[in-house]
Amino acid sequence: PQQRQGVGGAAFNFGHLKVQSKLSVFLTMIILFVYLFYCLNGFCEYLPTPVYDRKKFPQAIIIGVKKGGTRALLEFLRIHPDVRAVGAEPHFFDRFYDKGLDWYRNLMPRTLDGQITMEKTPSYFITKEAPRRVFSMSRHTKLIVVVRDPVTRAVSDYTQTVSKSPGLPSFKNLAFRNATTGLIDTSWSAVRIGIYAKHLENWLRYFPLSSFLFVSGERLVTDPAGEMGRVQDFLGLKRVVTDKHFYFNQTKGFPCLKKPEGSSRPRCLGKSKGRPHPQIPSDVLLRLRDFYRPFNLKFYQMTGQNFGWDDTA
Ligand SMILES: *[C@@H]1O[C@H](CO)[C@@H](O)[C@H](O)[C@H]1NC(C)=O
């Protein structure tokens, strides 16, 4: 009888275990279903996700301007360990807005806690709908605009375009609506982009001035470390990128980025400087300078910063 009791006891214990495991499977299922239910309702975003594995909307965007030095600025910022940036220009707020915010966030690199996500698309600055769209993503977005003398910017813009499509009419033909009267064609993008005050007005309808940092494209060349100091302060970053990251290439006449030993060729500002510049009559440039002067002064007033483009004119 002792044996039978033993067997019976074992059977009972076995049965007890079975009941327990069935119960735990049942509970696990319930938890899974509750979790799924929450996720389907979109609550998952509020559940904690691993810190090393998260794509965030950019907290800071370089919104302009074309040929201002935005590529260089982003290259310089990339040295900072607390900055992660998208490689290509996403063009979300101008071209691909209908793809939706999830599509946009998915383009972003994964970041650690405390790292800043960034992107740059220089055409945002001149896109009418961009301020409203960026605002509706986050009103706290930090906006960086690299600006440069609008006349040299227009020439640089044209130089780039003509190098891709050599059949283009001359700069003069495109810049003037009527060369006799000297009427400037403001619908030509190379001219239009440089009317900074107009574009900024559009942005200030949504964002306060304190949301912006205006980087001087000229100073980014003459004093990259100084300008990078301002950028890092604005982004709330430690000043990691300093003058020890740059050296001046005398042959090129431009600052370059120091890279670790054995890495790819040096990154320098003024890459397009090698391109042959088209000869543009000086009277055309003077007329263009006159055209921009009032807009430049307005821009200095709006930003509280004198960029000095008209000082020598
Ligand atoms: C340019 O302006 C002059 C002077 O007003 C006028 O006679 C001429 O027809 C204009 N040319 C064009 C192409 O509009």
Ligand SMILES: *[C@@H]1O[C@H](CO)[C@@H](O)[C@H](O)[C@H]1NC(C)=O
């Ligand atoms: C400086 O620039 C010239 C011309 O682009 C290049 O050939 C040279 O390798 C550069 N020197 C350094 C140290 O980067």
